[in-house]
Amino acid sequence: MPEASLPPSDARLLQISPEDNIGVVTTASQPGVSLACGAVAVTLLDPVPAGHKVALVPIRKGEKVVKYGAPIGSATSDILPGQHVHTHNLRSDYLPTYTLSGTDRYLGRSEDAKE
Amino acid sequence: MRGFLRSDGRKGIRNVVVVAYLVECAHHVAREIALPLRSRGVHLIGFPGCFPNAYAARLMSRLCKHPNVGGVLLVSLGCESFDRHELSETIRNSGRPVHTLVIQESGGTAQTIAAGRAWVEQTLRQLDSTPRAPLAVQDLVIGTICGGSDATSGLTANPAVGRAVDLFLEQGATVIFEETGELIGCEQLMANRAATESLGREIVASVEKAARYYHAYGHGSFAPGNAEGGLTTIEEKSLGAYSKSGKSTIAGLIKPGDVPRRAGLYLLDVVPDGQPRFGFPNIADNAEIAELIACGSHVVLFTTGRGSVVGSAISPVIKVCANPETYRRVADDMDIDAGRILEGRGTLDELGREIVAKVLETAAGKHTASERLLHQEFLLTYKWFEPIGPDCLPTI
Numbered sequence: 249m250p251e252a253s254l255p256p257s258d259a260r261l262l263q264i265s266p267e268d269n270i271g272v273v274t275t276a277s278q279p280g281v282s283l284a285c286g287a288v289a290v291t292l293l294d295p296v297p298a299g300h301k302v303a304l305v306p307i308r309k310g311e312k313v314v315k316y317g318a319p320i321g322s323a324t325s326d327i328l329p330g331q332h333v334h335t336h337n338l339r340s341d342y343l344p345t346y347t348l349s350g351t352d353r354y355l356g357r358s359e360d361a362k363e
Numbered sequence: 364m365r366g367f368l369r370s371d372g373r374k375g376i377r378n379v380v381v382v383a384y385l386v387e388c389a390h391h392v393a394r395e396i397a398l399p400l401r402s403r404g405v406h407l408i409g410f411p412g413c414f415p416n417a418y419a420a421r422l423m424s425r426l427c428k429h430p431n432v433g434g435v436l437l438v439s440l441g442c443e444s445f446d447r448h449e450l451s452e453t454i455r456n457s458g459r460p461v462h463t464l465v466i467q468e469s470g471g472t473a474q475t476i477a478a479g480r481a482w483v484e485q486t487l488r489q490l491d492s493t494p495r496a497p498l499a500v501q502d503l504v505i506g507t508i509c510g511g512s513d514a515t516s517g518l519t520a521n522p523a524v525g526r527a528v529d530l531f532l533e534q535g536a537t538v539i540f541e542e543t544g545e546l547i548g549c550e551q552l553m554a555n556r557a558a559t560e561s562l563g564r565e566i567v568a569s570v571e572k573a574a575r576y577y578h579a580y581g582h583g584s585f586a587p588g589n590a591e592g593g594l595t596t597i598e599e600k601s602l603g604a605y606s607k608s609g610k611s612t613i614a615g616l617i618k619p620g621d622v623p624r625r626a627g628l629y630l631l632d633v634v635p636d637g638q639p640r641f642g643f644p645n646i647a648d649n650a651e652i653a654e655l656i657a658c659g660s661h662v663v664l665f666t667t668g669r670g671s672v673v674g675s676a677i678s679p680v681i682k683v684c685a686n687p688e689t690y691r692r693v694a695d696d697m698d699i700d701a702g703r704i705l706e707g708r709g710t711l712d713e714l715g716r717e718i719v720a721k722v723l724e725t726a727a728g729k730h731t732a733s734e735r736l737l738h739q740e741f742l743l744t745y746k747w748f749e750p751i752g753p754d755c756l757p758t759i
Contacts, residue, residue, distance in 0.1 A: 259704075259705060259706060259707035262518060264518070264522075272514075272518060272593070274518075274705045297593065298514070298593070299513070299514025299515065299518075299592050299593035299594075300514075300593035301593065301595070315599055315602065316517075316602040316603070316605075316606060318548075318549070318552055318598075318602055319598065320548070320595065320596050320598050320599035320602060321595065321596040321598060321599070333595070334590075334593070334595050335590060335595055338595045338596065339596070340595075340596035340597055340598060341548075341596075341598065342547055342548055342574075342596070342597050342598055343547070343585070343597050
C-alpha cells in the first residue's frame with residue numbers, strides 16, 4: 249500500500265492499493281478540480297462528496313471495480329476517469345445494495361437512488 | 364511489564380473481582396454490590412436468561428477464569444436453571460477465590476447486598492498478594508472489532524489496526540479478528556491467507572454460513588447510511604472491516620470460548636450454527652466484545668468512525684477513532700486519533716506503531732479512556748454452536 253508516501257500537501261485523494269482503479273476523495277470536491285496521489289492524478293468530472301469514489305482510469309461496463317486491491321463489484325456502465333463511482337454505475341456481485349429514497353439528495357442526483 | 368500469574372500459566376494485565384448474576388432476577392442485587400466498588404476494579408457481568416444454554420454456561424466459565432480476573436462472586440436468585448455449583452467448582456479449581464450468594468437463602472435483597480460487599484472488600488485485600496510474573500508481548504491476546512463505522516473506518520483506523528496486528532504477530536503475540544457476517548466478499552482473500560487449504564475451506568464455509576444466517580433475517584449488514592457515506596457494495600464495506608486483520612497468515616478458525624493455545628492470527632466465527640433460532644447473531648457490539656474476551660483477549664482494539672463510547676467488563680477497550688471530526692467532538696472517549704491521516708498529519712505506519720505502543724502501555728497498567736470513564740458494558744445472550752472441526756486448528 250502506497251499511502252505511507254502520501255504527500256502531506258494533497259491528502260484529498262487516496263489510492264488505497266496500487267491495483268485500485270478508483271480513488272477515495274477525502275474532501276468534498278467539485279468538477280474541474282485536479283487531485284493527485286503520488287504518481288496518480290485525475291480531474292473530476294462530477295461533484296464527489298467526502299469518502300466517495302472517483303474513477304482513476306477508464307472502467308468498461310461489466311469490468312470489476314477494484315478497491316483495497318480486491319473487487320468490490322462490477323461497473324454497470326462505462327466510467328470515465330474523473331467520474332463519481334457509486335450506486336448509479338457500480339453493483340455488488342453478492343447482494344443488492346438498498347438505499348433510502350433520497351440517499352443521494354445532497355448530490356442533487358435523486359435519479360441515482362432509484363436505480 | 365509484569366502480569367498477574369494464574370494457575371493455568373496465563374497472565375493477566377488486570378486483577379479484577381467479577382460479580383456475576385446468574386439470571387436477570389439477581390441483576391439488581393449484583394449491581395448494587397459492585398457499583399460502589401467499581402472504581403477499585405469490581406466488574407459486573409451476568410446472563411439474564413432463566414433457561415439453560417450450553418453456550419452461555421461455557422462463556423460464563425471462560426470469563427470467570429479469564430486471566431484478568433482475580434476472584435468471583437456469584438449472585439443467584441436460587442430457582443434459576445444456571446448450574447451455579449458447576450460454575451463455582453470450575454472457578455475454585457482454577458485457584459481463584461469464589462463465593463456464591465443465593466438471594467432466596469440469604470435474607471433477601473438488603474442482606475445479600477451487604478454480605479456481597481463484605482466478601483468483595485475482603486477479596487480485594489486478598490488480591491493485593493496475587494503473584495506477579497514478567498509479562499512479554501508473546502503472552503498477550505489482542506482482540507479487534509469495529510463499531511459505529513463510517514466511510515473513514517476503512518481508510519484510517521481499520522488499516523492502521525491491520526499494521527499493528529502485523530507488528531504484534533511478528534513479535535509472537537496472538538490476535539483475534541471477527542464477524543464473518545461482515546466479511547462477505549473477503550472469503551477467498553482469507554482462504555488464500557490460511558495456514559492450510561483445509562482451513563481455507565472452513566473459512567469460506569463460515570462466511571457462507573453467515574450469509575445464509577443474515578439472509579434468513581432478510582438483510583445483510585449494509586445500512587443506507589453506509590451508502591450516504593460513500594460505500595457502494597457489501598463487499599466494499601467488508602474489505603474496510605477486513606483490513607483490520609493485516610496481511611499475516613491466518614492460523615486458525617475459532618468459536619466463542621475457544622482459547623487459542625498457540626500464537627498467531629485467528630478468525631472468530633460468531634455466527635451461530637444450525638437454523639437461526641435465538642434471534643440476531645449479535646445484537647450490539649458488546650456481545651462480540653464479550654466473545655473476544657471469552658477467547659482470552661487481554662485487550663480489545665475497537666475502531667469507530669461515528670464514535671462509539673463503550674468499554675467492557677474484564678478487559679480494557681482501546682478506541683481507535685477513524686474520523687478526525689468525530690475525534691474532535693468526543694476526544695475524551697478516544698485513545699487514538701487515526702483520522703488525522705485524512706488531514707495529512709500521519710501515515711498508516713505511524714498510526715500502527717502508535718497503536719502498538721498504546722496496547723503495551725495498557726498492558727503495563729495504564730487505564731484506557733473507557734476505563735477512566737468507568738465503562739464496564741457487558742452483554743451475553745442465547746446462542747448455539749457446534750464445536751469447531753479438526754481442520755480449524757492446523758498444527759503445522
